[in-house]
Structure formats: structure tokens, C-alpha cells
Amino acid sequence: MKKDLTAFKKDKEQAIFEAALKIIKQKGFHKARMSDIAKEAGISYGLVYHYFKNKEDLFDAIINRWWDGLFKLMANISGDNEYDVHKKLRRIIYYFLDTYQSNYELVNIFITEISRSTTNLTSNRLDRFKKFMSLTQAVMAEGQENDILRADFKARYLTYIFLGALETFVSAMVLVDQKIKGDAQKDRIADSILEVFLNGAKNQK
Amino acid sequence: MKKDLTAFKKDKEQAIFEAALKIIKQKGFHKARMSDIAKEAGISYGLVYHYFKNKEDLFDAIINRWWDGLFKLMANISGDNEYDVHKKLRRIIYYFLDTYQSNYELVNIFITEISRSTTNLTSNRLDRFKKFMSLTQAVMAEGQENDILRADFKARYLTYIFLGALETFVSAMVLVDQKIKGDAQKDRIADSILEVFLNGAKNQK
Amino acid sequence: MKKDLTAFKKDKEQAIFEAALKIIKQKGFHKARMSDIAKEAGISYGLVYHYFKNKEDLFDAIINRWWDGLFKLMANISGDNEYDVHKKLRRIIYYFLDTYQSNYELVNIFITEISRSTTNLTSNRLDRFKKFMSLTQAVMAEGQENDILRADFKARYLTYIFLGALETFVSAMVLVDQKIKGDAQKDRIADSILEVFLNGAKNQK
Amino acid sequence: MKKDLTAFKKDKEQAIFEAALKIIKQKGFHKARMSDIAKEAGISYGLVYHYFKNKEDLFDAIINRWWDGLFKLMANISGDNEYDVHKKLRRIIYYFLDTYQSNYELVNIFITEISRSTTNLTSNRLDRFKKFMSLTQAVMAEGQENDILRADFKARYLTYIFLGALETFVSAMVLVDQKIKGDAQKDRIADSILEVFLNGAKNQK
DNA sequence: TATGAATGAGGGTTCATTCAT
DNA sequence: AATGAATGAACCCTCATTCAT
Known part of the structure; x- marks a missing residue:
């Protein structure tokens, strides 16, 4: 269903968002690594940059x-x-x-x-x-x-x-x-x- | 005289201390560079490690x-x-x-x-x-x-x-x-x- | 009609070709991005790989x-x-x-x-x-x-x-x-x- | 001798310079890696940045x-x-x-x-x-x-x-x-x- | 004490390429 | 044919720290 596809896209972005929240909360903005966030979100490194321009x-x-x-x-x-x-x-x-x-x-x-x-x-x-x-x-x-x-x-x-x-x-x-x-x-x-x-x-x- | 030497030492340490205050205030702890602090204190950055173990x-x-x-x-x-x-x-x-x-x-x-x-x-x-x-x-x-x-x-x-x-x-x-x-x-x-x-x-x- | 389809194929390939010419001329081979070329050609960048093996x-x-x-x-x-x-x-x-x-x-x-x-x-x-x-x-x-x-x-x-x-x-x-x-x-x-x-x-x- | 010390400093810079010449000649500017140049010059990675601001x-x-x-x-x-x-x-x-x-x-x-x-x-x-x-x-x-x-x-x-x-x-x-x-x-x-x-x-x- | 050359781990970012749909 | 999400190897650059002098 289309709705699901949209949901999937949003899901991934949301997953990154929440992973970022968690990691930044843990380590602070400066020490939070993009790779940590990606790993926490369960996605590959570069995908974060697909959804967000940079850190x-x-x-x-x-x-x-x-x-x-x-x-x-x-x-x-x-x-x-x-x-x-x-x-x-x-x-x-x-x-x-x-x-x-x-x-x-x-x-x-x-x-x-x-x-x-x-x-x-x-x-x-x-x-x-x-x-x-x-x-x-x-x-x-x-x-x-x-x-x-x-x-x-x-x-x-x-x-x-x-x-x-x-x-x-x-x-x-x-x-x-x-x-x-x-x-x-x-x-x-x-x-x-x-x-x-x-x-x-x-x-x- | 010993006393003077001690004073000198203290002076230098104090200079680093104040430089660190100023730089950390400006840039925050993470972005404050040891070299910034040394430059502000008017000394070489190697010397900072003589007075303080590390950052x-x-x-x-x-x-x-x-x-x-x-x-x-x-x-x-x-x-x-x-x-x-x-x-x-x-x-x-x-x-x-x-x-x-x-x-x-x-x-x-x-x-x-x-x-x-x-x-x-x-x-x-x-x-x-x-x-x-x-x-x-x-x-x-x-x-x-x-x-x-x-x-x-x-x-x-x-x-x-x-x-x-x-x-x-x-x-x-x-x-x-x-x-x-x-x-x-x-x-x-x-x-x-x-x-x-x-x-x-x-x-x- | 087959002929048209072929023409269409050729058209698309030609578009990529010309886009590549333009972008490589602008940025040089190394800095020309496949995505630039695709965008210039008005297609998705995955499609470039349908017509050309690689860069x-x-x-x-x-x-x-x-x-x-x-x-x-x-x-x-x-x-x-x-x-x-x-x-x-x-x-x-x-x-x-x-x-x-x-x-x-x-x-x-x-x-x-x-x-x-x-x-x-x-x-x-x-x-x-x-x-x-x-x-x-x-x-x-x-x-x-x-x-x-x-x-x-x-x-x-x-x-x-x-x-x-x-x-x-x-x-x-x-x-x-x-x-x-x-x-x-x-x-x-x-x-x-x-x-x-x-x-x-x-x-x- | 002082002269030697000066020579040493110049030597290192010169070594990097020549290594860069060689590597860039081999690979071209874009493909020449700073690490290649450092290795060719026989020095550590970061030292290149001591002598040259960037690539x-x-x-x-x-x-x-x-x-x-x-x-x-x-x-x-x-x-x-x-x-x-x-x-x-x-x-x-x-x-x-x-x-x-x-x-x-x-x-x-x-x-x-x-x-x-x-x-x-x-x-x-x-x-x-x-x-x-x-x-x-x-x-x-x-x-x-x-x-x-x-x-x-x-x-x-x-x-x-x-x-x-x-x-x-x-x-x-x-x-x-x-x-x-x-x-x-x-x-x-x-x-x-x-x-x-x-x-x-x-x-x- | 004092210098600053030297080291190298670490991290952000890019981008060609693949692949599921 | 077509899309663009997903991957990950590369690579530049920074900077705390060490060390020879």
C-alpha cells in the first residue's frame, strides 16, 4: 500500500532522528559520532546524509x-x-x-x-x-x-x-x-x- | 632566588589558567584548542603540558x-x-x-x-x-x-x-x-x- | 512501434551523453558527479547505469x-x-x-x-x-x-x-x-x- | 651547527615538496592522496599539515x-x-x-x-x-x-x-x-x- | 624550562555503485 | 525502463599528546 511506503520512508528518517536524540543525549553533541547514530538507527553510514545534510x-x-x-x-x-x-x-x-x-x-x-x-x-x-x-x-x-x-x-x-x-x-x-x-x-x-x-x-x- | 623562581612558575601557570578561562569561555571546552590557550598565554603549546597533565x-x-x-x-x-x-x-x-x-x-x-x-x-x-x-x-x-x-x-x-x-x-x-x-x-x-x-x-x- | 522505442532509447542515451559533455566540461572528469549528469539529463541517477556500465x-x-x-x-x-x-x-x-x-x-x-x-x-x-x-x-x-x-x-x-x-x-x-x-x-x-x-x-x- | 638545523627544517619541507611533485605527477592532483605524499616523503601523516595548510x-x-x-x-x-x-x-x-x-x-x-x-x-x-x-x-x-x-x-x-x-x-x-x-x-x-x-x-x- | 616538530587516531563528508521495487 | 534508497570505501583534515633538542 502506498501509505505503507510513505510510512517506511518516514520511519527511516524518524529512526535516525530518535537515534540522534539518544546518542546526543548520551555523549553530547560534540562527542556524538555520525557513525554511532547510524549504528543506533540500524542503518548504514552514508544513509544519514540522505536524510540530513550534515551533523x-x-x-x-x-x-x-x-x-x-x-x-x-x-x-x-x-x-x-x-x-x-x-x-x-x-x-x-x-x-x-x-x-x-x-x-x-x-x-x-x-x-x-x-x-x-x-x-x-x-x-x-x-x-x-x-x-x-x-x-x-x-x-x-x-x-x-x-x-x-x-x-x-x-x-x-x-x-x-x-x-x-x-x-x-x-x-x-x-x-x-x-x-x-x-x-x-x-x-x-x-x-x-x-x-x-x-x-x-x-x-x- | 627560590622564591622568585617559584613566583615565576606560578606566574606562568596562572597565565595559562587565565588563558584557558578566556578561550574556553569563548569556544567551549570541546572546541577550545590547547594551541589556542598557549597562544593566548603567550607561550609554546608544549609548555602547557609541563604545568597541566592534559586538557x-x-x-x-x-x-x-x-x-x-x-x-x-x-x-x-x-x-x-x-x-x-x-x-x-x-x-x-x-x-x-x-x-x-x-x-x-x-x-x-x-x-x-x-x-x-x-x-x-x-x-x-x-x-x-x-x-x-x-x-x-x-x-x-x-x-x-x-x-x-x-x-x-x-x-x-x-x-x-x-x-x-x-x-x-x-x-x-x-x-x-x-x-x-x-x-x-x-x-x-x-x-x-x-x-x-x-x-x-x-x-x- | 519498435522503431519509436528504439528512438526513445537512443534519445535518452543521447541526453545522458550530452549532459555528461556539459558537466565534464564544467567541472572536469574527476569532479563531475554521476548525479550531476543525471540531473542535467533530467533523469534519475540510477538510470545512467542502465545505459553506461560506469563512470x-x-x-x-x-x-x-x-x-x-x-x-x-x-x-x-x-x-x-x-x-x-x-x-x-x-x-x-x-x-x-x-x-x-x-x-x-x-x-x-x-x-x-x-x-x-x-x-x-x-x-x-x-x-x-x-x-x-x-x-x-x-x-x-x-x-x-x-x-x-x-x-x-x-x-x-x-x-x-x-x-x-x-x-x-x-x-x-x-x-x-x-x-x-x-x-x-x-x-x-x-x-x-x-x-x-x-x-x-x-x-x- | 645552527646552519644544519635550518637545513633540517628546510629539508623536511623540501622532502614533502618533492614527494608531492612525484605523486601528483604519477596520479594527478585529484587522485594524489595526502597519505601517499606523506609516505613518499617518509614522514607521518599530520606533518604535511605542519608545513602546508592543506592540499x-x-x-x-x-x-x-x-x-x-x-x-x-x-x-x-x-x-x-x-x-x-x-x-x-x-x-x-x-x-x-x-x-x-x-x-x-x-x-x-x-x-x-x-x-x-x-x-x-x-x-x-x-x-x-x-x-x-x-x-x-x-x-x-x-x-x-x-x-x-x-x-x-x-x-x-x-x-x-x-x-x-x-x-x-x-x-x-x-x-x-x-x-x-x-x-x-x-x-x-x-x-x-x-x-x-x-x-x-x-x-x- | 621551553620549543615546536612529529605522530596518528579519529571523525565528518562525498560519491560511485548496487539493488529492491 | 525507471527510481532513489541504501551501502561503504575513501579521503581530507584536526588536534591532543609526545619527544628530541
């Missing part, structure tokens, strides 16, 4: 997978008439945690190779990073305008703190290869981040 | 510089009879910001090459990371015991959020190569991080 | 095209009862110039890839080169026997000088991608070569 | 050797007050023949890889080729002005014919790997080229 291109494909999903979410959030900042921030948190559950390697690579590694940042990659920051900042600013978030700090500072908390949570899990056990734990993590971000760590009693 | 060893020396300072601080904090958690957290923040001011490259490398890049983490390096986490966690736990910090979250979670906020602040500055202009700005940044961490981002009015 | 084989087909025409001419000249050496040499010159006009790439490839490049010369190819040389030499010898050409030089030397002049003329045109504008210019070029070859460059006044 | 650079060094010598000669000829065109042309011929004797591979490479192979011609290389052509043309024009050479042909045409004859002579020798046996033969070859170029191949009796 850089393969890396970009992975990065794009992450950003595309995230920007789709941010577009959703922006277009939302809902003024509930809590919900918006919660959705951002869930994007990280959901992806962490479904595609652990992708989050790992984002954290280790993109988020912090300035050496892998081409200007194009940096741009998307800044864009995401500014979209999040817009959510913060909106919260300040609606008197939901305190306005005595710059929205930018709030953004740093929020994303920093989120990212470090995920990073720490990445660091120890911790798995999220079920949706209950995921909810608890999201609650913690949001609660502390909103109400602070100080004992309010 | 890995040179990298470790840099990492150690960071951790040594930080653990000295943490030891100070731990040994402190003072029960003021605020002050302790503030001192941690200042270690990051001070080092950022005095030795920008060092913080940059810590952020980009150590803090997040799991691929550079030998088990030895990972251990120190975890140790720092647990020392910070001890401060949090102490705060919870003294009813200064809320106890409805794990101390580990509070640690993540605190260090995440701090780290992302510095990361963001690293990312845009931002300089801290004077102690006033440094104070403001420290205040923001601490205030939001303790009292939350929610408008309390 | 070498395709190259040989091109070379043969050149030599076949030239040897046919030389056979004509040899079989000619006419003793006019001038005419014979003129016909050789015209073969180069005519082919240059009608099939520029072919001459280009002959000059750049066959005539001088010893590395592309298999013994088979070298043989035909030598054969052509010796056929031309026979014309020279005949001219010497008939007292038309001077006999105080070896016929071989005369051959070198004649073919050298001819070839360099064409080479120079190839080098600057010069087109021959009309038959008048072609005649003038042929006259110049022949006149200088026969009467010398010295001012005879 | 292209090594090739250029060879080309330069040829052109430098030739342009030095042409400068000499141009600066000459002597108006004897014969002598000037003879000196050009001797440059080719002398180099052929002393450095056979160099002439071979010039003929096969530079003179005719347009695919190896970067614009820089082409420029020098044209420059040499125009310098020779100046000699021809001078001969025409002094009524030594006939003026009913363009100086450019005379240049083509002269250089063509010369080049083809050498080419033919290259092709059959013919060695020049002694100075006597060299003189005879030079005489033949010059005599036919000046007085023509026609029997004058």
Missing part, C-alpha cells in the same frame, strides 16, 4: 522539534482570551514536564546543549531563545497589569526567576536521570513550582 | 577554582551559629554575583560547561555538584525547622527553585554578556531574587 | 566520439590520391575548428582531459593518441618525400610543431571561452596557422 | 615554483636592452627544456594540471597564465616593430603558435616519458622549434 542539520532538526512545540504552545497562550496568568504559567510548566515524560532525551538535549551551552548557540538559535524569553515576559507583564503579579519588580526579573525555577527542576531531574512516576507526581511538581513562585518560600503563618 | 586536567583545575571557593563559603555558612536563613541565602547569591564581577569567565564556564552539560560531568564532577545541592538543601531544611521557611514542600524542591532562580539570573546575564554596573545593581538583583523567593510573585495587596 | 565507460564513450570522427577523417586523408599536403593539413585544422563550432564541449574535454592529462590516460587511450600522432606524421613524411616540406627536420618534429600550434590555438580559445564568429573567422584562423607553419614567422621582405 | 596550498606551492622561475626569466628578458628576438625566444624555450631536465615532474605537472586543465584553474592561477601569454606577446610585438617578425598576423596569433609548438614538444616528451639525452639533443630541439617557427616548414629550395 549540524541533524542537530537543528532536533532543536526545531523542541522549539516548534513550545512556540505553538506560546501562540496558543497568547491568543487565549483567558486572563488567568496562573493557568498560562501552569501550561508552560506542563510543556516541560510532559515533554520530559514523553521525550526525555529531547528535554535533556534542550537543557544541556541549548539552554546553557552558549558555544552551540548560532545567532539563529539564540534568537529563538530570546523570543521565548520575551513571550514569557509578556505573560508576566500581563499578570502585572491585571494586578495578579506584584509590579515592584521588572517583568523580566520575574521571568528569570520563574523559568529558572522551572528549568532547574527539570535539570536536576535530568542530572540524576529521575523519571516522573505518574501524573500525580507531575502535578505535585507543577504545584510546587507555581506555589513557591507565587507565594514565596517564607512561612506565612 | 582534562586543565579543565579540572578551572572547575576546582570555582568549587573550592564555593565550598569554602558553604563551610563558613554551615559553621555559622547564626540562624538567619536570609543571610545565608544572601551570601550564596553574593558568591555568584561577586565572582561574576571579578571573574566573569569562571561563572560563564560554570554555567555553560558544568552546571548543565551532563556530558562534561565525570562522576567526580557530578559528586561535587550534588554535594553543593545537599549543602544548600541543609540550609533550607534548617530554615524549615526554625519556622522561617514553609514546610509544606520538600527542602529539596525549595533548593531547586532557589538555585534555579539564581542560576538563571546569572545565565541570562551571561547570555547577553551583561556587565553588573556597580554594587547598587548587584544589591538590587540580590534583593529581587531573595524577595521573590521568600514572598512570592503574587501581588499581596 | 569510466561514460567517459570512454565521449572520448570515442572524438576519436571516431578524427580517425574517419584521417582514413579519408590517407586514402586520398591527392598529393596536396596543404589540403590535408587544412582538413585536420578544420576538423578541430568545425567540432569546436558544432560541439564545443567535446573539443574542450579533448583538450583538457585527454590531450594533456596523462592521469586520465589508460594505455588504451594513449594508444589512440599515439596513433593519431603517427598518422599525422605520415602526412608530414609524404610532404617531405614530395619536396613540399623541408626534410632537414624529422617528420616527427614537424608533427609536434603543427599539432602544437593547432592545439594551442584551440586551447587558448577554450581558455577564454571564445566563440568562433562565422566561417570567415574560422578561415582566417586556419590560414594563420597554416601560413606560419609553412612559411614561418620571420619577415621575408 | 590546495601544497599544489599552489608547486605551481608557484614554476611560475616564479618563469616570471623571473620573463622579467630578465623584458629588461634586456638586446633587441634580438631570436635570443629571447630561445631563452623561453630553454626555460622549458632546462626545467624538463632538472625537474621533470614540475614540467609534467605544469603541462597536465595547469596548462590545459581548466578545472584546476582558480582565477588566480588563470591570471598568471594570461600574464605569461601577454609577456610573450610583447616579445612578439617587439619583433614585429623591428621588422624581424612578419606583421601580417596578430602578435597574439604568433604567440599561440610559438607557445603551442614549444608546449606540444614538451608534452609529447612528457607523454612518452622521454628523457633529454645531453645538451646536444636539447640544442637540436630548440633549434628545430625556432627554425620552423621563424622560417616555416615549407621547403624553400
Whole structure:
């Protein structure tokens, strides 16, 4: 069937993609060898170059997978008439945690190779990073305008703190290869981040 | 005189060290060439191997510089009879910001090459990371015991959020190569991080 | 109809042939990729192997095209009862110039890839080169026997000088991608070569 | 001795240079492998890159050797007050023949890889080729002005014919790997080229 | 100490050729 | 006849490290 043929082609590309995810996660971008990726995908050496122009291109494909999903979410959030900042921030948190559950390697690579590694940042990659920051900042600013978030700090500072908390949570899990056990734990993590971000760590009693 | 010779030796070693800082900051550990570092230090590249066993060893020396300072601080904090958690957290923040001011490259490398890049983490390096986490966690736990910090979250979670906020602040500055202009700005940044961490981002009015 | 199918086959083979001419002229034999040739011919690159055994084989087909025409001419000249050496040499010159006009790439490839490049010369190819040389030499010898050409030089030397002049003329045109504008210019070029070859460059006044 | 040390360094570079000459002559530029050259020079692989930036650079060094010598000669000829065109042309011929004797591979490479192979011609290389052509043309024009050479042909045409004859002579020798046996033969070859170029191949009796 | 020549393993990429469909 | 996915040998180049001086 035609559909199958198409599926086969996609399958192979997908196999390479996933192999790349796995190998890059293991060894990092620089130490990941194209031959490793090919072997992991169960194909020959040169075939990788049939589907991806070169190593850089393969890396970009992975990065794009992450950003595309995230920007789709941010577009959703922006277009939302809902003024509930809590919900918006919660959705951002869930994007990280959901992806962490479904595609652990992708989050790992984002954290280790993109988020912090300035050496892998081409200007194009940096741009998307800044864009995401500014979209999040817009959510913060909106919260300040609606008197939901305190306005005595710059929205930018709030953004740093929020994303920093989120990212470090995920990073720490990445660091120890911790798995999220079920949706209950995921909810608890999201609650913690949001609660502390909103109400602070100080004992309010 | 012996003393002078030693000084000379130290000078040369120091020159290599600083050159390595600069180059690794620019290119990242993997792309930093020993020859780049030697050229930057104004010596032949063979000589680098006189002072450092190999590239890995040179990298470790840099990492150690960071951790040594930080653990000295943490030891100070731990040994402190003072029960003021605020002050302790503030001192941690200042270690990051001070080092950022005095030795920008060092913080940059810590952020980009150590803090997040799991691929550079030998088990030895990972251990120190975890140790720092647990020392910070001890401060949090102490705060919870003294009813200064809320106890409805794990101390580990509070640690993540605190260090995440701090780290992302510095990361963001690293990312845009931002300089801290004077102690006033440094104070403001420290205040923001601490205030939001303790009292939350929610408008309390 | 069979005839049409054959024609179609020939058409496709011819298309590949011409594409190969164009690409090899542009990039040289070594850098010409089979995929380039296929793309230029408007077919898939696997199909090239249906018509030509391999790259070498395709190259040989091109070379043969050149030599076949030239040897046919030389056979004509040899079989000619006419003793006019001038005419014979003129016909050789015209073969180069005519082919240059009608099939520029072919001459280009002959000059750049066959005539001088010893590395592309298999013994088979070298043989035909030598054969052509010796056929031309026979014309020279005949001219010497008939007292038309001077006999105080070896016929071989005369051959070198004649073919050298001819070839360099064409080479120079190839080098600057010069087109021959009309038959008048072609005649003038042929006259110049022949006149200088026969009467010398010295001012005879 | 210091002199020896310098000599040693030069020796190694020279060894690579000569190995490259030999290998490129054998296989042509494209098929010559850097590893072949290193092996031929009796050194390790990477050392070639210590002395030459890359393969292209090594090739250029060879080309330069040829052109430098030739342009030095042409400068000499141009600066000459002597108006004897014969002598000037003879000196050009001797440059080719002398180099052929002393450095056979160099002439071979010039003929096969530079003179005719347009695919190896970067614009820089082409420029020098044209420059040499125009310098020779100046000699021809001078001969025409002094009524030594006939003026009913363009100086450019005379240049083509002269250089063509010369080049083809050498080419033919290259092709059959013919060695020049002694100075006597060299003189005879030079005489033949010059005599036919000046007085023509026609029997004058 | 100091130099930089020398080594060679390693890895990215190309591309002719084969083959299943 | 036709396609283009698949293979893998080749080959250039980099660079950490060693070593003779």
C-alpha cells in the first residue's frame, strides 16, 4: 500500500532522528559520532546524509522539534482570551514536564546543549531563545497589569526567576536521570513550582 | 632566588589558567584548542603540558577554582551559629554575583560547561555538584525547622527553585554578556531574587 | 512501434551523453558527479547505469566520439590520391575548428582531459593518441618525400610543431571561452596557422 | 651547527615538496592522496599539515615554483636592452627544456594540471597564465616593430603558435616519458622549434 | 624550562555503485 | 525502463599528546 511506503520512508528518517536524540543525549553533541547514530538507527553510514545534510542539520532538526512545540504552545497562550496568568504559567510548566515524560532525551538535549551551552548557540538559535524569553515576559507583564503579579519588580526579573525555577527542576531531574512516576507526581511538581513562585518560600503563618 | 623562581612558575601557570578561562569561555571546552590557550598565554603549546597533565586536567583545575571557593563559603555558612536563613541565602547569591564581577569567565564556564552539560560531568564532577545541592538543601531544611521557611514542600524542591532562580539570573546575564554596573545593581538583583523567593510573585495587596 | 522505442532509447542515451559533455566540461572528469549528469539529463541517477556500465565507460564513450570522427577523417586523408599536403593539413585544422563550432564541449574535454592529462590516460587511450600522432606524421613524411616540406627536420618534429600550434590555438580559445564568429573567422584562423607553419614567422621582405 | 638545523627544517619541507611533485605527477592532483605524499616523503601523516595548510596550498606551492622561475626569466628578458628576438625566444624555450631536465615532474605537472586543465584553474592561477601569454606577446610585438617578425598576423596569433609548438614538444616528451639525452639533443630541439617557427616548414629550395 | 616538530587516531563528508521495487 | 534508497570505501583534515633538542 502506498501509505505503507510513505510510512517506511518516514520511519527511516524518524529512526535516525530518535537515534540522534539518544546518542546526543548520551555523549553530547560534540562527542556524538555520525557513525554511532547510524549504528543506533540500524542503518548504514552514508544513509544519514540522505536524510540530513550534515551533523549540524541533524542537530537543528532536533532543536526545531523542541522549539516548534513550545512556540505553538506560546501562540496558543497568547491568543487565549483567558486572563488567568496562573493557568498560562501552569501550561508552560506542563510543556516541560510532559515533554520530559514523553521525550526525555529531547528535554535533556534542550537543557544541556541549548539552554546553557552558549558555544552551540548560532545567532539563529539564540534568537529563538530570546523570543521565548520575551513571550514569557509578556505573560508576566500581563499578570502585572491585571494586578495578579506584584509590579515592584521588572517583568523580566520575574521571568528569570520563574523559568529558572522551572528549568532547574527539570535539570536536576535530568542530572540524576529521575523519571516522573505518574501524573500525580507531575502535578505535585507543577504545584510546587507555581506555589513557591507565587507565594514565596517564607512561612506565612 | 627560590622564591622568585617559584613566583615565576606560578606566574606562568596562572597565565595559562587565565588563558584557558578566556578561550574556553569563548569556544567551549570541546572546541577550545590547547594551541589556542598557549597562544593566548603567550607561550609554546608544549609548555602547557609541563604545568597541566592534559586538557582534562586543565579543565579540572578551572572547575576546582570555582568549587573550592564555593565550598569554602558553604563551610563558613554551615559553621555559622547564626540562624538567619536570609543571610545565608544572601551570601550564596553574593558568591555568584561577586565572582561574576571579578571573574566573569569562571561563572560563564560554570554555567555553560558544568552546571548543565551532563556530558562534561565525570562522576567526580557530578559528586561535587550534588554535594553543593545537599549543602544548600541543609540550609533550607534548617530554615524549615526554625519556622522561617514553609514546610509544606520538600527542602529539596525549595533548593531547586532557589538555585534555579539564581542560576538563571546569572545565565541570562551571561547570555547577553551583561556587565553588573556597580554594587547598587548587584544589591538590587540580590534583593529581587531573595524577595521573590521568600514572598512570592503574587501581588499581596 | 519498435522503431519509436528504439528512438526513445537512443534519445535518452543521447541526453545522458550530452549532459555528461556539459558537466565534464564544467567541472572536469574527476569532479563531475554521476548525479550531476543525471540531473542535467533530467533523469534519475540510477538510470545512467542502465545505459553506461560506469563512470569510466561514460567517459570512454565521449572520448570515442572524438576519436571516431578524427580517425574517419584521417582514413579519408590517407586514402586520398591527392598529393596536396596543404589540403590535408587544412582538413585536420578544420576538423578541430568545425567540432569546436558544432560541439564545443567535446573539443574542450579533448583538450583538457585527454590531450594533456596523462592521469586520465589508460594505455588504451594513449594508444589512440599515439596513433593519431603517427598518422599525422605520415602526412608530414609524404610532404617531405614530395619536396613540399623541408626534410632537414624529422617528420616527427614537424608533427609536434603543427599539432602544437593547432592545439594551442584551440586551447587558448577554450581558455577564454571564445566563440568562433562565422566561417570567415574560422578561415582566417586556419590560414594563420597554416601560413606560419609553412612559411614561418620571420619577415621575408 | 645552527646552519644544519635550518637545513633540517628546510629539508623536511623540501622532502614533502618533492614527494608531492612525484605523486601528483604519477596520479594527478585529484587522485594524489595526502597519505601517499606523506609516505613518499617518509614522514607521518599530520606533518604535511605542519608545513602546508592543506592540499590546495601544497599544489599552489608547486605551481608557484614554476611560475616564479618563469616570471623571473620573463622579467630578465623584458629588461634586456638586446633587441634580438631570436635570443629571447630561445631563452623561453630553454626555460622549458632546462626545467624538463632538472625537474621533470614540475614540467609534467605544469603541462597536465595547469596548462590545459581548466578545472584546476582558480582565477588566480588563470591570471598568471594570461600574464605569461601577454609577456610573450610583447616579445612578439617587439619583433614585429623591428621588422624581424612578419606583421601580417596578430602578435597574439604568433604567440599561440610559438607557445603551442614549444608546449606540444614538451608534452609529447612528457607523454612518452622521454628523457633529454645531453645538451646536444636539447640544442637540436630548440633549434628545430625556432627554425620552423621563424622560417616555416615549407621547403624553400 | 621551553620549543615546536612529529605522530596518528579519529571523525565528518562525498560519491560511485548496487539493488529492491 | 525507471527510481532513489541504501551501502561503504575513501579521503581530507584536526588536534591532543609526545619527544628530541
